[in-house]
Amino acid sequence: MNTKELTAKYIMNTYSRFDIELTNGSGIELFDEKGKSYIDFASGIAVNNLGYNNEAVNNAIINQLKKLIHVSNYFYTEPQALLAQKLAENSFASKVFFCNSGAESIEGAIKLARIYAKKISKRGYKIISMNNSFHGRTFGALTATGQDKYRKGFEPLLPGFDYAAYNNIKEIESLIDGNDDYCAILIEPVQGEGGVNIASQNYIKKIREITEKNNMMLIFDEVQVGLGRTGKLFAYMNFDVEPDIMTLAKPLAGGLPIGAILVSEKAANVFEPGNHASTFGGGPLVCSAANAFMDEILKKGFLENVAETGSYLKERLIKLKEKFSDKIKEIRSIGLISAIEFYDMKAKDIAIKLIEKGFLTTMVQEKTLRLTPPLIIGKKEIDLICSALDEILSH
Numbered sequence: 001m002n003t004k005e006l007t008a009k010y011i012m013n014t015y016s017r018f019d020i021e022l023t024n025g026s027g028i029e030l031f032d033e034k035g036k037s038y039i040d041f042a043s044g045i046a047v048n049n050l051g052y053n054n055e056a057v058n059n060a061i062i063n064q065l066k067k068l069i070h071v072s073n074y075f076y077t078e079p080q081a082l083l084a085q086k087l088a089e090n091s092f093a094s095k096v097f098f099c100n101s102g103a104e105s106i107e108g109a110i111k112l113a114r115i116y117a118k119k120i121s122k123r124g125y126k127i128i129s130m131n132n133s134f135h136g137r138t139f140g141a142l143t144a145t146g147q148d149k150y151r152k153g154f155e156p157l158l159p160g161f162d163y164a165a166y167n168n169i170k171e172i173e174s175l176i177d178g179n180d181d182y183c184a185i186l187i188e189p190v191q192g193e194g195g196v197n198i199a200s201q202n203y204i205k206k207i208r209e210i211t212e213k214n215n216m217m218l219i220f221d222e223v224q225v226g227l228g229r230t231g232k233l234f235a236y237m238n239f240d241v242e243p244d245i246m247t248l249a250k251p252l253a254g255g256l257p258i259g260a261i262l263v264s265e266k267a268a269n270v271f272e273p274g275n276h277a278s279t280f281g282g283g284p285l286v287c288s289a290a291n292a293f294m295d296e297i298l299k300k301g302f303l304e305n306v307a308e309t310g311s312y313l314k315e316r317l318i319k320l321k322e323k324f325s326d327k328i329k330e331i332r333s334i335g336l337i338s339a340i341e342f343y344d345m346k347a348k349d350i351a352i353k354l355i356e357k358g359f360l361t362t363m364v365q366e367k368t369l370r371l372t373p374p375l376i377i378g379k380k381e382i383d384l385i386c387s388a389l390d391e392i393l394s395h
């Protein structure tokens with residue numbers, strides 16, 4: 001049996017896959033089993049921010065795996081401590097907890113918000129999250145996810161979640177008004193799976209004011225848009241506000257599984273030994289990869305280049321929208337995450353046509369195509385995908 005047949009026979013049917021088998025990659029290129037090359041505008045869904053076969057990340061992994069892959073958190077390991085220092089010293093955070101995925105980081109953030117409310121702020125356990133959000137597939141994260149299509153069939157969900165429309169401060173105010181039921185607001189500063197929806201400056205500032213005033217935790221989910229994707233190290237840096245808790249995952253360990261919860265001083269010492277734990281969380285192998293990843297994106301000029309390339313991508317996409325104003329409804333873009341929303345065309349059909357032309361993209365919502373290239377993408381590749389889109393939309 002070939003790979004496709006084995007997958008159909010032995011893997012649970014949870015993914016709808018494109019008809020390609022990928023075998024290797026280099027820089028911004030991926031190759032299939034027949035040797036055909038693709039320029040990557042997907043990055044394994046915003047994971048491979050340094051592209052493929054990055055020398056620094058590879059070397060870090062190889063060196064560490066010869067020393068130690070795993071030990072339990074009963075012991076200290078240097079890569080974990082150094083990574084926490086790197087994250088804290090380059091963000092609002094004073095402490096970090098490591099886990100293994102985005103969903104897990106959300107679970108930890110929910111627990112932390114609840115225990116802070118119980119021990120310190122003496123508020124209720126409820127959390128406000130946003131319509132159209134995506135926070136993961138485990139029960140807490142799934143409940144926080146404000147999209148019925150993911151939750152349907154899995155009820156009963158976790159108690160204590162209410163939802164507000166994104167970029168609508170009035171809905172949040174009216175939920176909180178005069179009661180102390182809520183302990184936290186959980187929000188993506190840029191909604192990834194929801195369609196690359198970007199929060200307004202004023203909205204985020206108001207949310208910060210409300211959470212501050214009520215001693216609630218402000219949790220930013222930066223699993224998809226943190227770590228350079230928006231052209232700043234963290235998405236919150238585009239808004240001039242700091243959260244109390246931030247979740248990270250996807251790109252942090254250069255493609256190895258990792259998650260992290262970063263917390264401000266206020267919540268840094270609320271968890272006590274025994275409150276929260278993870279067998280694999282913060283293991284030396286993934287943390288070594290993550291240290292190398294962080295060193296790369298913190299290099300002088302790296303993030304500035306992301307911002308510049310991102311502006312170029314946005315400019316080119318807006319030009320496409322002007323040319324195909326009957327087909328493209330809206331472009332939403334910040335740094336190197338962009339959405340092309342169509343009026344009637346199915347994003348999957350466009351993605352398949354792009355595959356034929358040698359480009360990999362992803363879909364968010366039925367009519368919205370998402371571009372999340374590796375952060376090392378160049379203007380040349382942006383020109384190439386825009387020409388391909390031009391050809392596709394012309395026919």
Ligand SMILES: Cc1ncc(COP(=O)(O)O)c(C=O)c1O
Pocket residue numbers: 045101102103104106134135136137188192193221222223224225249250
């Ligand atoms: C914003 C956000 N939060 C959480 C998650 C869940 O991450 P994971 O798939 O690693 O559990 C995702 C995944 O796409 C995400 O985009």
